[in-house]
Amino acid sequence: MMETLYQLTNVAHAYGERQVLQIDTLDIRQGEILALVGPSGAGKSTLLRLLNFLETPTHGRIQFQNQASQPMPLHLRRRVTTVFQRPFLLNRSVSANVRYGLRLRGRRDHTHAVEKALEQVGLHEMARQPARTLSGGEAQRVALARALVIQPDVLLLDEPTANLDPQNVALIEKIITQLNQEQGTTLVLVTHNIFQARRLAQRAALLMNGRLIETAAANDFFHHPTQPQTAAFIRGDMVY
Amino acid sequence: MLEIAALSLRVSGVALGISALTGIPVGAFLGLSRFRGRPFLVTLVYTGMGFPPVVIGLFVYLLLSRNGPLAAIESAIIPALFTPGAMVLAQSIIAFPLVAGFTMAAVMGVDAQLHLQARALGATRWQTAVTVLAEARVGVLAAVIAGFGGIISEVGAVMLVGGNIDGRTRVLTTAIVLETRKGNFDLAIALGVILLGLTFVANWALLRLQGKEE
Ligand SMILES: Nc1ncnc2c1ncn2[C@@H]1O[C@H](COP(=O)(O)OP(=O)(O)OP(=O)(O)O)[C@@H](O)[C@H]1O
Ligand SMILES: [Mg+2]
Numbered sequence: 310m311m312e313t314l315y316q317l318t319n320v321a322h323a324y325g326e327r328q329v330l331q332i333d334t335l336d337i338r339q340g341e342i343l344a345l346v347g348p349s350g351a352g353k354s355t356l357l358r359l360l361n362f363l364e365t366p367t368h369g370r371i372q373f374q375n376q377a378s379q380p381m382p383l384h385l386r387r388r389v390t391t392v393f394q395r396p397f398l399l400n401r402s403v404s405a406n407v408r409y410g411l412r413l414r415g416r417r418d419h420t421h422a423v424e425k426a427l428e429q430v431g432l433h434e435m436a437r438q439p440a441r442t443l444s445g446g447e448a449q450r451v452a453l454a455r456a457l458v459i460q461p462d463v464l465l466l467d468e469p470t471a472n473l474d475p476q477n478v479a480l481i482e483k484i485i486t487q488l489n490q491e492q493g494t495t496l497v498l499v500t501h502n503i504f505q506a507r508r509l510a511q512r513a514a515l516l517m518n519g520r521l522i523e524t525a526a527a528n529d530f531f532h533h534p535t536q537p538q539t540a541a542f543i544r545g546d547m548v549y
Numbered sequence: 550m551l552e553i554a555a556l557s558l559r560v561s562g563v564a565l566g567i568s569a570l571t572g573i574p575v576g577a578f579l580g581l582s583r584f585r586g587r588p589f590l591v592t593l594v595y596t597g598m599g600f601p602p603v604v605i606g607l608f609v610y611l612l613l614s615r616n617g618p619l620a621a622i623e624s625a626i627i628p629a630l631f632t633p634g635a636m637v638l639a640q641s642i643i644a645f646p647l648v649a650g651f652t653m654a655a656v657m658g659v660d661a662q663l664h665l666q667a668r669a670l671g672a673t674r675w676q677t678a679v680t681v682l683a684e685a686r687v688g689v690l691a692a693v694i695a696g697f698g699g700i701i702s703e704v705g706a707v708m709l710v711g712g713n714i715d716g717r718t719r720v721l722t723t724a725i726v727l728e729t730r731k732g733n734f735d736l737a738i739a740l741g742v743i744l745l746g747l748t749f750v751a752n753w754a755l756l757r758l759q760g761k762e763e
Contacts, residue, residue, distance in 0.1 A: 358665070361668075361669050363669060390671065391669040393665070393666060397660060397663055399663075399680070399684060400684055410670040413670060413671045413676055455670065456670075459671065
């Protein structure tokens, strides 16, 4: 039994009057890959922002490594990072972007780490290029390298392969698997690609209209879902 | 004539330095934070941007004059009227809202996604602010250029608080006014050309800095 890393209890999040998230309970376990699927606007990205402590939920409690203080202490917050749906790179060189997280932590010994991270995503030749000249897919890989370099305990990925060609999708998926198996990194992966979720995740959760419909081990989730909505979603029907 | 040009540069340069050191942080703060009273301060800054320099000159004049509130205080920081120090003070006040206002606009123009991204990578509030400011650097430089343009060519305030004293507080703009009045058009034009040249060179230098980024 893996240890619980995150524990969400009665978490609700609203923007103004609009409630976009309502999660009674969700546990994320140390060292797992959890796939988060659901229709557009379901609240997946919002949930990731809460898990990265970028926003404070309007209600409820998010416990992380047995800490539930709000705001989360910096050293714990720095164990988590996100690769966003829309990668936002700084208007600097590629390597300066990758270095950024290390510099924030006051680390100067970054040359090797930066090179290694860029190599991992297959972009080591572009280290000096200005980030704004990159293609969409390259930018997304730089965003991943920038997250890898800080060696987080938890990596939140918001559709990390949405802009990529099949070859790069395979590359990223390999990185994700390696990270999980070799470093024991916990990953939460938001994806619209059911096949990808099946390939990578040990557990999966379906989010709809801000509510968790079903959370289960990947095999059960994809092959024997208990909820009709889950079955329909996996089949590709639109269910609202 | 060289002396006059040098004083112009010195007064406006120091004033620009002061207004940049104060205006950039204030502009960044106004652009980054939300608090009660912010709209009021923003309006104040915007008003300051369009405020007639000569009125600021008058204000500084009254402040520093013999019966003014600051005259009684003997302090090294408070300049006396009709000195370069007084001119620096007036020009700093003129340039401050320009620098702060344009910096604020530049900072607000940075994508809100960047704030999230910086924090997600582990930035503290302070580090986030620095990152946003760095991202807005082109706009911040434009703010400094606007501030410089606002004071190097300014005549009313320096005339009032400086007094256009030969060899002490005479700068290019006030000298031009004087020579024109005296009918020395050739000299006035020459001074004007120097002013134009200085402004051009200064802006060109700043733009080169900016160009390196683009
Ligand atoms: N800052 C915000 N202010 C107001 N509403 C927001 C904000 N962020 C998200 N929302 C709303 O919350 C809902 C959930 O958004 P979220 O981005 O979490 O969806 P998602 O599941 O990630 O969708 P997608 O698959 O399209 O990325 C949406 O209806 C969105 O409009
Ligand atoms: Mg999303």
